[in-house]
Amino acid sequence: MLAVDEDRVLADLQALAEFGRIGTGVNRPAFSEADLSARQWLGGQMQSAGLDAAIDGIGTVYGRSPHCEQTILVGSHSDSVPNGGWLDGSLGVIFGLEVARASRRAQHGVGVDVISFADEEGTWLPCLGSRSFCGELTKQVLDTAQSKTGERLLHRLASLGLGDRPFARLDPRRHRGYFEAHIEQGPRLEAEGVDIGVVTGIVGMRRHIVHFCGRADHAGTTPMAMRRDAGVAMFSFATSLANGLRGAGGPDAVWNFGIAAVRPGAANVVPAEAELTVEFRDPSPLMIERMEAAFLAAVRDADGALHVAVSSMPNAALAPAAMNTALINMIAEAAAETGASHLRMPSGAGHDAMILAPRIPSAMMFVPSIGGRSHDISENTKEENIRRGFRVFATAVSKTLDRLTQTDDLAASVSSAKKERAS
Amino acid sequence: MLAVDEDRVLADLQALAEFGRIGTGVNRPAFSEADLSARQWLGGQMQSAGLDAAIDGIGTVYGRSPHCEQTILVGSHSDSVPNGGWLDGSLGVIFGLEVARASRRAQHGVGVDVISFADEEGTWLPCLGSRSFCGELTKQVLDTAQSKTGERLLHRLASLGLGDRPFARLDPRRHRGYFEAHIEQGPRLEAEGVDIGVVTGIVGMRRHIVHFCGRADHAGTTPMAMRRDAGVAMFSFATSLANGLRGAGGPDAVWNFGIAAVRPGAANVVPAEAELTVEFRDPSPLMIERMEAAFLAAVRDADGALHVAVSSMPNAALAPAAMNTALINMIAEAAAETGASHLRMPSGAGHDAMILAPRIPSAMMFVPSIGGRSHDISENTKEENIRRGFRVFATAVSKTLDRLTQTDDLAASVSSAKKERAS
Numbered sequence: 001m002l003a004v005d006e007d008r009v010l011a012d013l014q015a016l017a018e019f020g021r022i023g024t025g026v027n028r029p030a031f032s033e034a035d036l037s038a039r040q041w042l043g044g045q046m047q048s049a050g051l052d053a054a055i056d057g058i059g060t061v062y063g064r065s066p067h068c069e070q071t072i073l074v075g076s077h078s079d080s081v082p083n084g085g086w087l088d089g090s091l092g093v094i095f096g097l098e099v100a101r102a103s104r105r106a107q108h109g110v111g112v113d114v115i116s117f118a119d120e121e122g123t124w125l126p127c128l129g130s131r132s133f134c135g136e137l138t139k140q141v142l143d144t145a146q147s148k149t150g151e152r153l154l155h156r157l158a159s160l161g162l163g164d165r166p167f168a169r170l171d172p173r174r175h176r177g178y179f180e181a182h183i184e185q186g187p188r189l190e191a192e193g194v195d196i197g198v199v200t201g202i203v204g205m206r207r208h209i210v211h212f213c214g215r216a217d218h219a220g221t222t223p224m225a226m227r228r229d230a231g232v233a234m235f236s237f238a239t240s241l242a243n244g245l246r247g248a249g250g251p252d253a254v255w256n257f258g259i260a261a262v263r264p265g266a267a268n269v270v271p272a273e274a275e276l277t278v279e280f281r282d283p284s285p286l287m288i289e290r291m292e293a294a295f296l297a298a299v300r301d302a303d304g305a306l307h308v309a310v311s312s313m314p315n316a317a318l319a320p321a322a323m324n325t326a327l328i329n330m331i332a333e334a335a336a337e338t339g340a341s342h343l344r345m346p347s348g349a350g351h352d353a354m355i356l357a358p359r360i361p362s363a364m365m366f367v368p369s370i371g372g373r374s375h376d377i378s379e380n381t382k383e384e385n386i387r388r389g390f391r392v393f394a395t396a397v398s399k400t401l402d403r404l405t406q407t408d409d410l411a412a413s414v415s416s417a418k419k420e421r422a423s
Numbered sequence: 424m425l426a427v428d429e430d431r432v433l434a435d436l437q438a439l440a441e442f443g444r445i446g447t448g449v450n451r452p453a454f455s456e457a458d459l460s461a462r463q464w465l466g467g468q469m470q471s472a473g474l475d476a477a478i479d480g481i482g483t484v485y486g487r488s489p490h491c492e493q494t495i496l497v498g499s500h501s502d503s504v505p506n507g508g509w510l511d512g513s514l515g516v517i518f519g520l521e522v523a524r525a526s527r528r529a530q531h532g533v534g535v536d537v538i539s540f541a542d543e544e545g546t547w548l549p550c551l552g553s554r555s556f557c558g559e560l561t562k563q564v565l566d567t568a569q570s571k572t573g574e575r576l577l578h579r580l581a582s583l584g585l586g587d588r589p590f591a592r593l594d595p596r597r598h599r600g601y602f603e604a605h606i607e608q609g610p611r612l613e614a615e616g617v618d619i620g621v622v623t624g625i626v627g628m629r630r631h632i633v634h635f636c637g638r639a640d641h642a643g644t645t646p647m648a649m650r651r652d653a654g655v656a657m658f659s660f661a662t663s664l665a666n667g668l669r670g671a672g673g674p675d676a677v678w679n680f681g682i683a684a685v686r687p688g689a690a691n692v693v694p695a696e697a698e699l700t701v702e703f704r705d706p707s708p709l710m711i712e713r714m715e716a717a718f719l720a721a722v723r724d725a726d727g728a729l730h731v732a733v734s735s736m737p738n739a740a741l742a743p744a745a746m747n748t749a750l751i752n753m754i755a756e757a758a759a760e761t762g763a764s765h766l767r768m769p770s771g772a773g774h775d776a777m778i779l780a781p782r783i784p785s786a787m788m789f790v791p792s793i794g795g796r797s798h799d800i801s802e803n804t805k806e807e808n809i810r811r812g813f814r815v816f817a818t819a820v821s822k823t824l825d826r827l828t829q830t831d832d833l834a835a836s837v838s839s840a841k842k843e844r845a846s
């Protein structure tokens with residue numbers, strides 16, 4: 001077992017929260033001054049821990065365990081949404097830093113590399129750092145990426161002095177697995193009184209924009225039967241779509257109608273147009289397809305009913321990412337060994353782990369979020385839950401290091417884990 | 424029968440449409456330069472017709488038949504909404520002008536006064552001119568009335584040189600009845616192939632703003648059962664309220680959900696708040712009360728369901744205004760005599776007649792609007808419908824003048840009209 005220091009984890013979390021502090025949260029969007037300062041500080045901490053650390057050409061801080069041919073990669077991201085929470089991805093970065101620090105002293109045959117990916121929150125491009133790390137970013141994407149205010153990504157990277165730096169890259173022969181700790185960003189763990197969320201997979205998502213085209217009429221002089229009311233068509237569509245999605249998705253399926261608008265938007269004018277943004281998620285690729293079919297059927301059924309034309313445009317899609325069974329079990333076993341209760345659950349939000357999961361064995365664990373709050377300065381986690389989460393995380397990484405040192409093969413550990421569960 | 428000139432009506436309508444012309448419509452909001460020029464032109468036309476005409480202290484053009492102790496008041500309004508139609512109220516003003524002109528030559532015992540009320544469209548205050556004419560405007564209302572841009576009404580009136588003028592006033596001993604012609608502003612007459620709408624009353628209206636208060640949550644990480652989705656609550660409320668209003672209102676009842684919004688309005692955030700503007704109308708005071716009760720019951724039923732708080736605030740109300748039975752019948756008889764088909768129908772929009780109706784016998788008639796369009800430069804009425812409408816209008820006024828000259832009592836004409844219908 002690695003000799004880790006829980007108090008130092010808490011002190012490091014507090015120190016990192018000073019960069020961009022705003023009330024009880026942090027304002028550290030990717031490539032802001034606060035984000036860069038935090039990354040420089042992180043790089044310094046990694047070097048003090050004996051790692052070869054640097055900020056790479058995309059802004060990711062990568063601390064490499066020297067003299068090791070094989071490592072476990074641990075970390076998350078240290079950027080935030082505007083006025084975000086102090087833990088969020090920072091929790092996983094600091095957990096990773098402490099584990100890597102302890103690992104350097106332990107002189108394991110298998111090392112620990114720690115990483116804070118750039119711009120997970122998508123100020124410029126969601127999961128920018130992990131996509132770059134996995135070689136997913138084409139030159140065209142890099143050339144065209146820009147912020148909401150229209151500044152080009154390459155321009156900002158150059159102005160921060162990162163323009164000529166090399167890029168850290170995933171090496172599956174070196175990086176034998178990836179562990180990421182994160183706050184839950186949802187209410188389940190707290191509501192069910194559970195200490196640890198063992199993430200089985202990251203849900204897939206589809207987003208569509210549905211457009212309703214009717215006709216504007218005077219709401220006093222046009223008889224009800226002669227109207228083509230785009231607003232009423234939208235209300236009716238949303239209600240029946242919810243039923244369709246409920247029937248099509250799995251038990252963890254969720255959906256949302258987050259944007260709804262009618263035009264022209266006057267009390268005495270029948271709405272001529274309406275627009276609804278529909279999003280649905282499920283951890284299972286099959287269920288996502290079933291929900292997609294239910295969605296398209298709802299659009300077909302609504303089109304022309306109520307004399308309103310209904311059409312839809314896909315707006316975004318994310319494939320579900322399953323976590324690695326061996327590493328999932330490693331976290332569950334670590335929870336059991338440290339006396340923490342756990343729950344296997346999907347992640348409803350996206351994380352860097354979903355970029356790494358198709359390439360190397362990857363796993364995530366959650367600690368409870370107070371009131372389920374996140375992406376806001378009110379986000380927090382009880383100190384006892386941070387401490388307990390860190391013990392589980394360190395134990396899981398430690399057990400995986402042991403397993404790799406013994407077997408040189410995580411696949412073997414999968415079989416062994418399966419046998420353990422079957423027995 | 425008055426010796427009227429249909430061609431002059433058309434020529435006058437065209438001449439009036441030159442003031443503020445914009446494409447096929449007019450841009451003549453109350454107290455704009457174009458509105459004032461049009462009113463000065465109208466005053467000149469009235470004087471040429473032998474009337475004592477002037478613009479009064481509120482901007483109403485009033486042409487008074489000299490040497491008459493009793494008159495029929497005819498007219499409407501010549502202001503428009505921004506980029507409005509060329510007919511709208513102008514139709515009734517020009518119809519009135521021609522009838523007054525013919526009446527001067529006929530030397531009836533009972534005269535015709537013609538009026539173009541100020542700011543019916545509410546650029547400053549809806550039905551400003553007719554409210555002033557009926558003595559409804561308190562000093563406080565006048566002092567505080569202002570345009571959307573914040574200019575005070577009294578300031579504008581003074582800058583137009585109207586500040587010190589006397590106010591035209593309704594005199595029930597003089598004004599024995601009021602006739603107003605108008606475009607329908609709706610699709611019924613055209614759809615049913617009918618020439619004339621005989622207005623039975625102007626619908627009453629209630630408007631409420633309904634507020635839904637839930638909680639913002641991450642749409643990926645919050646299980647469906649743990650949400651307080653204000654948007655879904657609004658969709659569901661609107662659908663069941665429509666059923667409630669359908670059951671409560673009369674056959675001419677209409678309702679509209681013209682403004683609908685959700686906040687914060689992001690694809691991946693469960694709506695924390697929603698707001699819906701609900702308007703409903705019915706010609707019957709009883710039905711309006713029934714619809715109000717159905718509305719309040721829907722709010723009560725929705726409040727707390729789906730874990731969303733629902734509340735409502737009244738935003739506007741207009742009492743229904745019944746038209747005078749004797750004058751209604753006069754228009755219907757005039758239609759029959761001139762070979763025009765007619766339909767008794769409520770007016771779903773407000774008009775100056777609703778201000779006069781509680782004070783003197785009042786009636787309105789509609790001509791068909793092409794495609795039901797109004798308050799837009801696309802508004803129009805076929806020439807044959809304008810001509811036929813004018814013949815009906817002139818006949819109705821003429822018959823009423825005859826009746827008043829004979830009986831000196833419109834109430835008597837009510838009984839006589841009733842007898843005619845019963846026979």
